[in-house]
Amino acid sequence: MDIDLSPDDLAFQKAVETFLDDNAYKPGTDYFAWRLDWFAKAREKGGWDVPKWPTAFGGPGWSPTQHYIWQRATATRQTPMDLPFGPVMLAPMLMQYGTPEQQERFLPDIRARRVNWCQGYSEPGAGSDLANLKTRAELSADGSHYVVNGTKIWTTAAHMADWIFCLTRTSDTGRKQEGITFLLFPMKQAGVEVKPIITLGGAHTVNMVHITDVKVPVENRVGEEGKGWAVAKGLLQHERTGIAGISNSLVALERLKKRAASVTRPNGTLLDDPGFRTKIAELEIDLMATEYTELRSLAAASSGAAPGPESSILKLKGTDIQQRLQKLTMQAGGLFSAAWGGGKVGPSFAREGMSGYLSSRAYTIYGGASEVQKDVIAKNVLGIARSETRMNKRGDK
Numbered sequence: 001m002d003i004d005l006s007p008d009d010l011a012f013q014k015a016v017e018t019f020l021d022d023n024a025y026k027p028g029t030d031y032f033a034w035r036l037d038w039f040a041k042a043r044e045k046g047g048w049d050v051p052k053w054p055t056a057f058g059g060p061g062w063s064p065t066q067h068y069i070w071q072r073a074t075a076t077r078q079t080p081m082d083l084p085f086g087p088v089m090l091a092p093m094l095m096q097y098g099t100p101e102q103q104e105r106f107l108p109d110i111r112a113r114r115v116n117w118c119q120g121y122s123e124p125g126a127g128s129d130l131a132n133l134k135t136r137a138e139l140s141a142d143g144s145h146y147v148v149n150g151t152k153i154w155t156t157a158a159h160m161a162d163w164i165f166c167l168t169r170t171s172d173t174g175r176k177q178e179g180i181t182f183l184l185f186p187m188k189q190a191g192v193e194v195k196p197i198i199t200l201g202g203a204h205t206v207n208m209v210h211i212t213d214v215k216v217p218v219e220n221r222v223g224e225e226g227k228g229w230a231v232a233k234g235l236l237q238h239e240r241t242g243i244a245g246i247s248n249s250l251v252a253l254e255r256l257k258k259r260a261a262s263v264t265r266p267n268g269t270l271l272d273d274p275g276f277r278t279k280i281a282e283l284e285i286d287l288m289a290t291e292y293t294e295l296r297s298l299a300a301a302s303s304g305a306a307p308g309p310e311s312s313i314l315k316l317k318g319t320d321i322q323q324r325l326q327k328l329t330m331q332a333g334g335l336f337s338a339a340w341g342g343g344k345v346g347p348s349f350a351r352e353g354m355s356g357y358l359s360s361r362a363y364t365i366y367g368g369a370s371e372v373q374k375d376v377i378a379k380n381v382l383g384i385a386r387s388e389t390r391m392n393k394r395g396d397k
């Protein structure tokens with residue numbers, strides 16, 4: 001595997017860094033106006049606003065190395081907040097399964113970040129076993145619309161979303177996976193009630209969504225009725241992309257070292273403490289190994305190989321590393337981290353460290369829980385046969 005950058009790659013890296021530096025956010029200016037402008041300018045660069053989109057839909061057509069360069073450069077610089085639900089998760093499904101009318105209607109607003117989406121998959125009785133979902137969609141007698149009733153849970157950013165992509169049940173016959181239909185509808189309408197769920201870290205990011213007698217025109221169905229499981233699973237593969245967050249972890253590790261070096265001890269700093277140093281070294285080794293797995297996957301993709309089960313390895317290891325980074329940051333804050341909900345005491349990172357640690361508990365749950373990723377690795381990497389009861393879980397391919 002050759003990981004040296006070619007002269008063309010180095011020129012690309014320079015162009016990316018220049019773009020990011022020239023268009024960085026200026027504190028005190030309107031964040032939301034800057035955000036929209038940033039994406040418009042990235043678009044003018046030739047699809048840099050949608051790096052993973054195919055060229056047929058306006059993507060840049062980058063090589064895997066160029067994607068790697070972009071990820072590293074954006075992780076170390078401030079770029080606009082961008083939720084994955086529209087541009088990363090739904091858009092590829094509209095390209096694959098949507099009608100030309102649906103593509104024309106939804107993709108431009110997703111691309112411009114004018115419309116925010118949320119993901120209506122999980123339900124109180126359907127998480128890892130997603131096909132167990134019960135939210136019902138009944139087709140009207142004249143066949144013009146569905147009437148949707150049910151409850152979704154853990155819906156990230158539902159309170160900020162304009163639209164939802166929602167898995168519904170249209171039939172109870174046959175296998176559970178056969179009666180699922182993929183629908184799109186606006187969030188801001190009578191019959192959609194969003195209730196906040198406050199997580200351990202004190203943040204409001206997830207919600208319960210109650211759906212009562214919501215009418216959804218048949219034009220808003222993606223794929224055929226009862227065939228939504230294929231769309232659902234395809235979207236989950238895109239969801240896993242990026243959750244590993246290797247680039248962000250590399251940046252966070254350097255930040256952690258600086259923070260530990262700023263905590264004084266009788267015989268030096270926390271970074272000199274042999275116990276803490278050992279934990280950082282173990283983390284660094286694991287991160288380096290995972291980074292090389294990511295590089296191997298990029299190298300395989302660039303030589304034309306189909307994506308392999310390494311996305312599950314990356315998700316499993318990447319989220320474990322993120323949790324350990326958060327734990328060490330919390331520990332570096334020492335007892336001050338325990339006061340995170342109160343006033344400002346101790347180093348400034350202590351408060352952030354504790355809330356980050358608590359929030360990071362979710363990393364190994366969403367996007368397919370770690371146990372489910374292990375199932376996928378056992379089957380697809382180690383070749384261990386599984387029982388039928390473990391098939392078709394959320395993380396499965």
Ligand SMILES: Cc1cc2nc3c(=O)[nH]c(=O)nc-3n(C[C@H](O)[C@H](O)[C@H](O)COP(=O)(O)OP(=O)(O)OC[C@H]3O[C@@H](n4cnc5c(N)ncnc54)[C@H](O)[C@@H]3O)c2cc1C
Nearest residue numbers: 119120121122126127128154155156362365366367369371
């Ligand atoms: C912060 C956060 C944000 C989320 N955002 C969204 C969102 O936007 N939209 C959405 O639809 N969902 C979202 N989710 C839901 C998430 O996808 C589910 O929580 C996840 O799929 C697990 O489902 P569950 O919570 O029902 O747990 P369960 O499936 O009940 O799992 C409970 C435990 O059993 C284990 N387990 C389950 N099956 C197996 C198996 N076959 N083998 C071994 N162990 C198993 C799990 O790993 C877990 O430890 C979010 C969750 C969190 C925490």
